Each structure stands twice: as C-alpha cells, then as structure tokens.
Amino acid sequence: MSVYTPVSQRRIAEVLTHYNLELVSATAASHGIENSTFLIEARQYDGATREVVLTVFEQFDEDELAPYIKVVSDLALARLPVAPALADGKGRTVHEVEGKPAVLMPRLRGEHCLTPQVEHCRQIGHVLSQLHQAPIDDLGRLPNERERLARFIEQSTRLPDAAAHQAAQILKRWKKTPPTGVLVHADLFRDNVLFDGDHLSGVLDFYNACAERPEYDLAVALNDWCVAADGRPVPRREAALLVGYREGGGHYDEEVLALALAVAALRFWLSRLAGPVSADAEGQGSKDPAEFARIFGYRFNALSL
16 A cells, blocks of 8 residues: 555545544555555444545546446455445545545455464465455456456566566466456455464455456465565465465466466466556555565476476
C-alpha cells in the first residue's frame, strides 16, 4: 500500500461522517504498489475507538471495483480472515475521493511478516486451501489472469535474449494448461498478509483476484514466502506451505505447479519492469525487477523442457 493520491485530513474526516465516525488521526501506509491507503484511528459517537482503513483506487472505476467487493464479502461470510468493505448509513460501500472510488474497511489486527519461518509458511498454505474451497458466486465478473499476463508480455522486449526465449517456451506450455474455476488471490505476498504474533490474522488486497488454477496461487506464494534473498528456493519453507495446503483439504498437480512457479516468477518480473503507477508516489513504489529475474532463473532451470 502506497500513496499516489494525497488526501487531506479534512477530506478523510468528511468521508468518516458517512459512517458516523469522527477522525482522530490518519497516516499514509507504505507497503504495496497499486492503490493509495490510509490507516485511520476514528471515534464512534459513543466514544469508543475504532481502527479503519481507507483505500483509494488508482486503476478501477466503481463498476470494475464491484466484483472485488462482492468476493471479499463472500469470503468474510465463509469466515476467512478478510476485511470486507463497510457500508455507510445509506448502505453504500463506495465513495468518491479526489475523483476516484474509495472504500472504508475495518483494520485487521497484526503486522506483516517480513522474515517468514516454517510455521508462517504452513499457515499460508492452509489459508490458501480455504480460499480455493470457499463458495464464491459469479467468478466470471473477475478479470482473466491469462489476459492480464498477456498485457505484461509486451514488456518481454526488455528481457535479455536468453530469458525472452525461455519465457516464450514456458508461456507456450502454460497456454496448453487450461485454467479452472477456482478463486485465487494471485498476489499473496508478505505485504498482503498479517500475523498477530504467530497466528495468521488477515489476508489483504484481493484486487488481483481471478479464476485460475490453484497451482498458480501456490506458485505466487511460494515465490515470495519460500525463497532466500538471492531468489533460491528454501526447501523447508516450501514443504511447510504445501503441507499446510494439503492439511486444509487442498489438491494440486505437481507437474503443473512446477510450470506455474516459472510462469508466476515471469509475471511479476514483467510487472515490475512495467514500473510504478506514478513516479510521484509516496511509499514503497515499484519493487526491484532483479529479484524476480533471479527467481525466474531458478524456477526455469528446475523444469524439464
């Protein structure tokens, strides 16, 4: 979560009035690369303190945002640790802030786990299994991840020649691997999960969610939670994540997973080459493409082509 659209304290206070809340303080969040997010302490009219999060969306209009709001609402009903959009006194979940759609959500307890251990990875696998089995209506309204990947392929001209050839090989195979109608998060990085102590307390940012193969979601998570700083896979963490997934009732194809690991690494390498939403962003901004270049190298070399 970063800030591309500055929002004044006065404007935040105005938004909160629709929810019968009074602003105490608001600070810009600094993780992520897509939307503008503010962490807010508010006061209810009975005097009780409430922590909420305001997210201003940089790439969606209200109609595009609607299916994501519905997905998170369905996941909350299925008792997953998510933060559904709050409805104001008139039942609205979306407000316009600085000309862009914005939603207010409860702030979940916990912190980002930046140095994951085996137990953290096991819990990531378990929550992914619950996500993939959750009853979700109308997945067809969500974007197609294959089409999203195709848009990033235009960045492949910036890859080294050898990597561009490797990318073409794995994408040809991936096209022959049909997607399934499973809801996937597609962006379950460490900055999209909260842990309260050693307990997974929140899954955030479903704005890349789509219907895809579960192996793709596992691959995205494995490539972030289970690699060393040099991009090399860490076997104990990988094994723990997959054990947690199976313990939760999840199933996957090992051959497809091996291919998905390379595809997911390529996807995030290309997206980082595409750069941040805005050069004026406050916060983390775009992440280093070289990180995923290294991960892609390891994942491609592990394949039998």
